[in-house]
Amino acid sequence: MASDTTIPCQAAEFLLPRPTLSIVEFLCFSLLLIPSLVMVNDAQQYLCAEEQTCDDVDIVKHLPCPSASIIRDLANLIKTTSGKSIQCAHLTACAGQWFPLWIVMFWSQVVHLHSICQHWVAGMAGLKWQNHFQRWKSKADVAHCN
Secondary structure: OHHHHOOOHHHHHHHOOOOOOOHHHHHHOOOOOOEOOOOOOOHHHOEEOOOOOOOOHHHHHOOOEOOHHHHHHHHHHHHHOOOOEEEOOOOHHHOOOEEOOOHHHHHHHHHHHHHHHHHHHHHHHHHHHHHHHHHHHHHHHHHHHO
């Protein structure tokens, strides 16, 4: 079952940023973390006995993610139960579509990478503010000396 939950290499190359990207390239990489408006609190509702019907990476990339807690519960659930696919219980538009089990690992990576991205953006904003403050202080010091 572990191979069913591993993101295929070709899909990973399309869906996830390369580890060799620079920080700027990483921050520019399109990682869509679109929270779903529908809250489903039971991970069991995602796991299906049906075979997958959709593994189109472009569709997968643009699906809103379920909540981080559901993703975490699903990751644990697929290790211990015998589901064959994932239905997006949080998306009524995807009713009747069953996705590969590895979509859970993709969602998990998106949540993780989005968190890293937020830290970098906050750090860059702090540096920008610090640079702006130091320029202002330098101008104020010059004005004070005159």
